[in-house]
Structure formats: C-alpha cells, structure tokens
Amino acid sequence: MTSMPVSDTVVSAKDLGLTFQTADGPVTALTGVNLTVEKGDFVSFIGPSGCGKTTFLRVIADLEKPTSGTITVNGLSPEDARKRRAYGYVFQAAALYPWRTIEKNIALPLEIMGHSRDEQKARVARTLDLVNLTGFGKKYPWQLSGGMQQRASIARALAFDADLLLMDEPFGALDEIVRDHLNEQLLKLWAATQKTICFVTHSIPEAVYLSTKIVVMSPRPGRVTDIIDSPLPKDRPLGIRETPEFLEIAHRVREGLRAGHSYEEHA
Numbered sequence: 001m002t003s004m005p006v007s008d009t010v011v012s013a014k015d016l017g018l019t020f021q022t023a024d025g026p027v028t029a030l031t032g033v034n035l036t037v038e039k040g041d042f043v044s045f046i047g048p049s050g051c052g053k054t055t056f057l058r059v060i061a062d063l064e065k066p067t068s069g070t071i072t073v074n075g076l077s078p079e080d081a082r083k084r085r086a087y088g089y090v091f092q093a094a095a096l097y098p099w100r101t102i103e104k105n106i107a108l109p110l111e112i113m114g115h116s117r118d119e120q121k122a123r124v125a126r127t128l129d130l131v132n133l134t135g136f137g138k139k140y141p142w143q144l145s146g147g148m149q150q151r152a153s154i155a156r157a158l159a160f161d162a163d164l165l166l167m168d169e170p171f172g173a174l175d176e177i178v179r180d181h182l183n184e185q186l187l188k189l190w191a192a193t194q195k196t197i198c199f200v201t202h203s204i205p206e207a208v209y210l211s212t213k214i215v216v217m218s219p220r221p222g223r224v225t226d227i228i229d230s231p232l233p234k235d236r237p238l239g240i241r242e243t244p245e246f247l248e249i250a251h252r253v254r255e256g257l258r259a260g261h262s263y264e265e266h267a
C-alpha cells in the first residue's frame, strides 16, 4: 500500500465553481470558492437555501464534479480520496434501512468493505459507545427517537474510521432541546475522535457553538461572503452561548448573511 501524502490540509478549494446544465439553462451553484480546511477543524457552512452548501459537500465527496477551479481532499483528487474512504457522510434524514437493526445498519458499509464478522462487531460496539447508544444495537430504527436515529447514522458514518466527517444539516429536523443535546454530544465526540468535520446548517447559534471556522455563503450564484475563525475555546458548555464573545461572532455571521442577501436583491 502506498503511503498517504503528509499534510495537515484536508480540503483545499481554489477558485472552485460548479454550473449545472439544466433543461431551463445553466444554474451556477458555486463560483469562486476559496477555502482551506485543516486537520481537526470543525467547519460550518451557513447560508440561505440554494447557496450551494450541499453542492460543496457533494464536491468534496466526489458526488459532483466541479466545472472550474481545483479541489483536493487529503492532497488527492476527490475521486482518489473517495476510493481511499476518506470520509463518512451523514445526511439530513437518518436514512437508516428500516428492515435492519441499528447494529446491522452500522455494519452495512463494513460488510461491503469486506471486514470480518469479528471486526464488524468490534467496530459497531465502539461506534455505538461513541454516540451513547450502547444497548440499542438490536433495536430497529422505528423503535428509536429521531435524535437517536440521527446518532445511529453518525455511528454508521464513523464505523469505518475515516478522518473526515461530512454532515449535511444532520439535526435540522429535530426540536431545539434535542438539538442542543446532540450539539453538545457532537462536540465531545469531535474532541474524543479528533476528526475533521464539515457541517452544513441554517442555524446561526448552531454554527457558532460548534465551529472553529464558519463559512458564510450567499446564493445566486453560491459564493463565500465571509470566513470566520472562531476565538472560542474548544471546551464549550452550552452556557457559552450567552457570553459576549459568542454573541459577537453570531453578530458577524448575521451581518455576512445580510450582506449576501442585499447582493441578491440588487443583482
């Protein structure tokens, strides 16, 4: 096996653009995106519907091809990175198979990758523990709450131990109290596993609470209007959301979103 390139840069996008050709003409989902994600970063992408957040995640995952600019993932093309299983992907809906138990859902990618039964069992137990679902492996998805299902889908994405986790609005459909709880748990999980996380959200408090870096985007065409490096400490109790430092970053995100919006109105 060839060794991985040694670098702390996980994602590097330079002047990245993606225009979809549709029956109604071209749709520019992304234009001029420059962004570097370093190992261990927690990067949130925030912006209104249609600003290209999901498209950017899909480009990293090699599910879409850019039409201009360049992007590398772990120093490789997205295609080569995907083949080396560089990332786990968590979708907006938990997308668990209803006819499989939670542990069988988590084991599915491991089965496909040809891991032995013992290895599968060990990894399933480890990831269930990471998302606090030990004891629920034999349940079916419908027997779990929405928040627990989403944790199970995070466990599935963690099971093959990729360093990069791509999360597309994983908690968007959950109520605020459950969401707060999952945000706290996700930060603990991030600290424990030292993963690099790219996280799409519509929520300003969620983005500020979770991130080391916040990428503010605006639509038509989708572009980055601000990149904020958070000065907040890594250890973040929920109460941090009432501190002046937190509110200041939230204010800057809101300003960035507003600036993008007025561009849209005047374009």
Ligand SMILES: Nc1ncnc2c1ncn2[C@@H]1O[C@H](COP(=O)(O)OP(=O)(O)OP(=O)(O)O)[C@@H](O)[C@H]1O
Binding pocket: 020, 021, 022, 027, 028, 029, 047, 048, 049, 050, 051, 052, 053, 054, 055, 056, 222
């Ligand atoms: N496969 C596709 N074909 C054509 N247009 C597409 C395709 N995928 C996305 N788009 C368009 O690209 C733009 C960006 O979409 P994208 O889903 O990335 O936005 P988003 O910021 O994730 O939105 P949301 O917050 O609603 O999920 C939108 O205008 C969308 O309609």
